[in-house]
Amino acid sequence: MSVIVFVENWDGKFKKLSFELISYARQIADKSGSRVIALSIGTVEDDELHKLGNYGADKILKVEDERLNSLINKAYASVITQAAEKESSDTVLFSHNATGKALAPRVAVRLKAGAVTGVTEIPSSLDPFEVKKKVFTNKAFANVRVRSVKNVLTLFQNSVEIKETENNAEIEAFDAEIRDQDFKTRVLEVNKITGKVLLTDAEIVVSGGRGMKGPEKWQPLEDLAAELGAAIACSRPVSDEGWRPHEEHVGQTGKIIAPNLYFALGISGAIQHLGGVSSSKYIVAVNTDKDAPIFEAADYGIVGDVHKILPELTGEIKKMKDA
Amino acid sequence: MKILVCISNVPDTTTKIRFTDDDTRFDTASVQWIINPWDELALTRALELKEGSGGSIEKVTVVNVGPKESEPTIRKALAIGADDAVRIDAEPLDAHVVAGELAGHIRNNPYDIVLCGIDSSDYNGSLVGGMLAELLDLPSVSSVSKLNIENDEITINREIDGGSEILSTETPFVAIVQKGIALEPRIPSMRGIMMARKKPLNVVEAAGAEPLTEFVRFELPPPKAACKMVDEENIRELVALLHNEAKVL
Ligand SMILES: Cc1cc2nc3c(=O)[nH]c(=O)nc-3n(C[C@H](O)[C@H](O)[C@H](O)COP(=O)(O)OP(=O)(O)OC[C@H]3O[C@@H](n4cnc5c(N)ncnc54)[C@H](O)[C@@H]3O)c2cc1C
Numbered sequence: 354m355s356v357i358v359f360v361e362n363w364d365g366k367f368k369k370l371s372f373e374l375i376s377y378a379r380q381i382a383d384k385s386g387s388r389v390i391a392l393s394i395g396t397v398e399d400d401e402l403h404k405l406g407n408y409g410a411d412k413i414l415k416v417e418d419e420r421l422n423s424l425i426n427k428a429y430a431s432v433i434t435q436a437a438e439k440e441s442s443d444t445v446l447f448s449h450n451a452t453g454k455a456l457a458p459r460v461a462v463r464l465k466a467g468a469v470t471g472v473t474e475i476p477s478s479l480d481p482f483e484v485k486k487k488v489f490t491n492k493a494f495a496n497v498r499v500r501s502v503k504n505v506l507t508l509f510q511n512s513v514e515i516k517e518t519e520n521n522a523e524i525e526a527f528d529a530e531i532r533d534q535d536f537k538t539r540v541l542e543v544n545k546i547t548g549k550v551l552l553t554d555a556e557i558v559v560s561g562g563r564g565m566k567g568p569e570k571w572q573p574l575e576d577l578a579a580e581l582g583a584a585i586a587c588s589r590p591v592s593d594e595g596w597r598p599h600e601e602h603v604g605q606t607g608k609i610i611a612p613n614l615y616f617a618l619g620i621s622g623a624i625q626h627l628g629g630v631s632s633s634k635y636i637v638a639v640n641t642d643k644d645a646p647i648f649e650a651a652d653y654g655i656v657g658d659v660h661k662i663l664p665e666l667t668g669e670i671k672k673m674k675d676a
Numbered sequence: 677m678k679i680l681v682c683i684s685n686v687p688d689t690t691t692k693i694r695f696t697d698d699d700t701r702f703d704t705a706s707v708q709w710i711i712n713p714w715d716e717l718a719l720t721r722a723l724e725l726k727e728g729s730g731g732s733i734e735k736v737t738v739v740n741v742g743p744k745e746s747e748p749t750i751r752k753a754l755a756i757g758a759d760d761a762v763r764i765d766a767e768p769l770d771a772h773v774v775a776g777e778l779a780g781h782i783r784n785n786p787y788d789i790v791l792c793g794i795d796s797s798d799y800n801g802s803l804v805g806g807m808l809a810e811l812l813d814l815p816s817v818s819s820v821s822k823l824n825i826e827n828d829e830i831t832i833n834r835e836i837d838g839g840s841e842i843l844s845t846e847t848p849f850v851a852i853v854q855k856g857i858a859l860e861p862r863i864p865s866m867r868g869i870m871m872a873r874k875k876p877l878n879v880v881e882a883a884g885a886e887p888l889t890e891f892v893r894f895e896l897p898p899p900k901a902a903c904k905m906v907d908e909e910n911i912r913e914l915v916a917l918l919h920n921e922a923k924v925l
């Protein structure tokens with residue numbers, strides 16, 4: 354028996370997300386007395402692969418093949434399924450991000466496994482298998498029971514503590530069968546945003562709404578983000594009106610994020626906005642309207658004008674860091 | 677070419693979420709039902725493609741797996757402009773049931789492009805599109821933010837962590853769409869609403885796909901502690917709280 358974890362790499366490196374997945378898998382495996390297998394597809398140096406052992410992987414399977422350099426859902430699902438079968442895995446774990454959402458359903462069908470996505474806790478029971486997930490776009494949770502022997506899960510980001518353990522992991526090259534007919538989609542072009550903190554990775558996010566008043570007024574917000582090493586986000590009307598690029602839009606119809614700290618600056622706190630950010634550990638709101646709904650979701654609030662407060666806030670943070 | 681848009685019937689995005697029967701069921705009392713927002717955008721894009729295709733896209737069909745109660749939502753999709761609709765008469769108990777029923781239907785009635793949304797705003801499965809593709813052994817592209825067809829050549833933009841990619845694909849395939857696929861959902865016109873009454877809504881019997889998961893109990897998040905208000909003249913205090921109390925700075 355084993356728990357198999359699909360670990361995604363970005364240009365040959367793993368992110369916190371992958372270590373979080375392994376930590377989660379380790380806890381399930383300890384409960385069930387099984388092993389944690391990490392599966393890496395693509396080119397990653399052995400030193401980097403070996404890091405997965407620090408979080409509890411017992412074995413690391415690596416699959417390297419030119420054709421798998423970009424994500425092709427059908428081919429990846431086939432490789433992951435073969436690995437899960439070879440390792441007699443009862444649980445296959447993905448991250449609840451774009452890649453996980455693309456692959457988990459395909460793998461679940463192949464393994465005849467019950468699929469639960471956006472899980473936030475260690476299963477409350479393994480037999481029957483029961484686990485908690487997010488529903489209604491962050492507004493509630495559901496406990497889901499899986500009726501099949503196997504299960505496929507996607508883990509919501511920032512849900513478990515990352516724990517380091519002793520590293521006894523071995524690396525094994527896995528020679529999966531890769532079929533040409535699985536490559537009916539082809540990646541023609543890749544456009545990467547470079548030199549910015551990615552919204553979905555950021556520990557701190559600084560976000561502006563219509564209360565920022567105009568696209569030319571973002572400099573103080575950018576200064577705060579730069580001081581904090583934070584990513585920048587915005588509400589939907591801000592991106593709709595072209596004040597900020599679309600990739601910064603957070604909420605029900607934008608990106609769903611869960612940083613440790615979220616600054617909502619001139620954002621009213623509409624329910625669709627909160628759907629994308631309410632999983633943040635802490636929310637700070639600045640708004641001129643003391644009755645703005647954002648204060649119901651926030652942990653800390655200031656009633657006031659963002660443009661007066663932002664430079665002071667950046668200044669005070671700098672002072673604190675320098676002290 | 678034929679396009680199928682899979683639509684789920686979900687509570688309006690402003691619905692207050694409540695549960696009944698010892699938190700085992702979602703309370704549907706006084707809920708307004710809508711087309712899942714992604715599916716509405718998918719339908720909008722399908723119609724734009726059809727209109728721009730010079731006749732090579734013959735038809736846009738919508739399909740829903742659901743009980744009779746979901747028909748008003750299906751009619752709305754017809755009013756927006758879908759040519760016809762199919763309702764597969766089954767309770768959408770989980771993604772395995774929905775994808776299984778959809779696959780059964782599509783096997784007998786093939787489409788060139790199947791569009792699904794990235795998730796339903798109720799149970800946030802993000803599963804049906806991928807499962808459907810796998811059941812039909814079709815390619816799938818997920819996180820699709822643009823879909824174009826020119827001279828039968830298909831190009832797709834897909835969002836990735838920190839960027840985007842452009843892909844090509846053969847038909848038939850499943851596209852799982854998200855933000856960007858269409859700018860604004862189309863709103864039914866008066867004429868559209870009138871015409872929708874006459875458009876075919878075919879009800880087909882369920883094949884009997886079985887669920888593999890079951891919702892046993894729902895929970896609302898614990899109530900949030902009151903927001904600590906800091907005076908605007910005392911920004912230093914906020915920084916101190918974030919540093920010492922929340923420990924996030
Ligand atoms: C189906 C659907 C999906 C949606 N999805 C999303 C989504 O994904 N994300 C999203 O954000 N929205 C979404 N919305 C829109 C949402 O309902 C709100 O309209 C939107 O979030 C409001 O954005 P805002 O807070 O920036 O603007 P507003 O609601 O206009 O709020 C501006 C706020 O700024 C304050 N303010 C004004 N001046 C200042 C100042 N000088 N200093 C400080 N504060 C000031 C005001 O008091 C006000 O509270 C969706 C809506 C629908 C119907």
Ligand SMILES: Nc1ncnc2c1ncn2[C@@H]1O[C@H](COP(=O)(O)O)[C@@H](O)[C@H]1O
Nearest residue numbers: 682684741792793795796801802803804
């Ligand atoms: N009952 C249903 N009938 C038809 N299509 C559905 C149904 N449920 C979900 N879908 C489709 O699958 C997508 C993802 O839904 P889900 O996997 O439930 O999050 C939706 O955006 C729809 O396109």
